[in-house]
Amino acid sequence: MQTIPINTYNSPAVVLELIYQIKIKDAMTKDLMTVDENTTLRKIQNLMKEKMLTGIPIVNGKHLLGIISVDDIIQALDFGYIEDVASKHMTRNLIVLEDDMPISFAISYFDRFKFHRFPVLNKDKELVGMITNRDITNSLLMELNKAVANLEKKQTFNKDKKIINQVQSFTVKKHDFEEAGYASTQIKKFLKKAGFPAKIIRRAAIACYELEMNIVVHSEGGEIIAEFSPEELIITANDCGPGIKDVNLALQKGWSTADEWIRSLGFGAGMGLPNVQSVSDDFSITSSEEGTCVVSTIKLTKQLDKEV
Amino acid sequence: MLTVEGLCKLKGYKCALMTNIDDPITGCYTGDLLSDVMGNAAEGDVLITIQAHKNTIAVASLVGIRAVVLCNGRTSPEDMKKAAKEEGVTILETKDNQFSASWKIAGLLGLK
Numbered sequence: 001m002q003t004i005p006i007n008t009y010n011s012p013a014v015v016l017e018l019i020y021q022i023k024i025k026d027a028m029t030k031d032l033m034t035v036d037e038n039t040t041l042r043k044i045q046n047l048m049k050e051k052m053l054t055g056i057p058i059v060n061g062k063h064l065l066g067i068i069s070v071d072d073i074i075q076a077l078d079f080g081y082i083e084d085v086a087s088k089h090m091t092r093n094l095i096v097l098e099d100d101m102p103i104s105f106a107i108s109y110f111d112r113f114k115f116h117r118f119p120v121l122n123k124d125k126e127l128v129g130m131i132t133n134r135d136i137t138n139s140l141l142m143e144l145n146k147a148v149a150n151l152e153k154k155q156t157f158n159k160d161k162k163i164i165n166q167v168q169s170f171t172v173k174k175h176d177f178e179e180a181g182y183a184s185t186q187i188k189k190f191l192k193k194a195g196f197p198a199k200i201i202r203r204a205a206i207a208c209y210e211l212e213m214n215i216v217v218h219s220e221g222g223e224i225i226a227e228f229s230p231e232e233l234i235i236t237a238n239d240c241g242p243g244i245k246d247v248n249l250a251l252q253k254g255w256s257t258a259d260e261w262i263r264s265l266g267f268g269a270g271m272g273l274p275n276v277q278s279v280s281d282d283f284s285i286t287s288s289e290e291g292t293c294v295v296s297t298i299k300l301t302k303q304l305d306k307e308v
Numbered sequence: 309m310l311t312v313e314g315l316c317k318l319k320g321y322k323c324a325l326m327t328n329i330d331d332p333i334t335g336c337y338t339g340d341l342l343s344d345v346m347g348n349a350a351e352g353d354v355l356i357t358i359q360a361h362k363n364t365i366a367v368a369s370l371v372g373i374r375a376v377v378l379c380n381g382r383t384s385p386e387d388m389k390k391a392a393k394e395e396g397v398t399i400l401e402t403k404d405n406q407f408s409a410s411w412k413i414a415g416l417l418g419l420k
Contacts, residue, residue, distance in 0.1 A: 181366035269341030
């Protein structure tokens with residue numbers, strides 16, 4: 001026998017709340033086709049065909065007497081009593097649900113019994129509906145949809161709130177290889193905490209690290225400014241000179257002015273600015289003897305699929 | 309599937325710092341220039357290099373490199389080990405040069 005595939009002690013609260021919140025009367029089919037006990041099985045068979053039903057309740061007014069299912073009809077055809085009235089062959093010993101019960105009851109009933117549908121009665125024992133697995137699936141899907149939409153809304157809201165209008169700045173000193181990488185590590189941690197996808201974090205970290213290293217290796221010192229908004233991260237690297245003689249050359253892969261000492265530390269591959277350019281959505285550079293300013297923009301909401 | 313732990317079992321490779329031993333290693337990159345590593349290495353790689361200093365760990369962490377192999381008998385300074393521990397990057401040391409290390413690790417990755 002199949003059992004419910006979720007448990008009730010560590011499933012997400014939103015799901016558990018739903019199966020207890022949704023009442024059977026919210027999920028059941030209310031528009032019922034019923035017949036009285038003197039209806040022939042032949043007539044019931046035709047009704048099933050016409051209305052595409054697999055089971056019809058037999059009633060006396062609002063009082064449920066029994067059910068005739070497709071199986072009963074097949075039996076009747078097989079043994080030749082299809083012209084008999086319903087009262088002679090209907091299933092009388094019925095398991096019923098109450099309309100005020102949560103659908104968790106219905107779910108466990110479908111687990112415990114082999115029936116495909118259960119009649120639903122109100123407090124006065126009147127037949128008010130029928131419930132099938134399909135009804136449960138539909139109502140759960142609809143309610144889950146609403147619940148998840150609410151959760152998503154909340155999440156975006158929180159994220160926006162956390163990230164909006166944040167500005168962080170970091171001082172970067174000349175030839176300070178000890179502290180180098182601090183700004184990018186901080187920015188990486190910040191984005192990770194805010195729940196951004198790994199690919200975006202990687203791009204932001206690479207851009208920031210390369211710009212930081214450029215200041216350490218090539219300049220008299222400077223700063224990294226990171227401006228966060230819900231849409232984008234703008235990383236600005238300013239230094240105090242001496243400036244880049246030929247910016248176009250500096251943007252070429254493999255072109256470097258680094259000396260042997262810098263290279264021995266693992267820098268000066270001539271990949272710094274090209275790396276920044278390739279991970280940025282927007283990139284600009286201006287340079288004079290007074291200093292160099294590089295601005296790299298990483299979009300935080302769009303182009304999630306841009307590969308590095 | 310090669311894991312960090314599997315890498316540490318390589319003969320002649322000393323484990324200077326071991327973390328996250330169950331992390332899978334899916335590729336390898338060999339290089340001594342960190343910007344080149346940063347631009348070209350992939351997440352899940354092991355990095356083969358002679359750059360035995362803290363900045364190597366910073367780059368490894370940014371790219372998602374799981375382990376760093378230091379070649380030619382170079383050893384890792386204390387601040388490098390400390391950074392590696394914080395960032396969850398394993399450090400191995402070997403007398404092999406980068407070519408031999410790359411060849412052996414290619415074998416572990418099933419690439420030859």
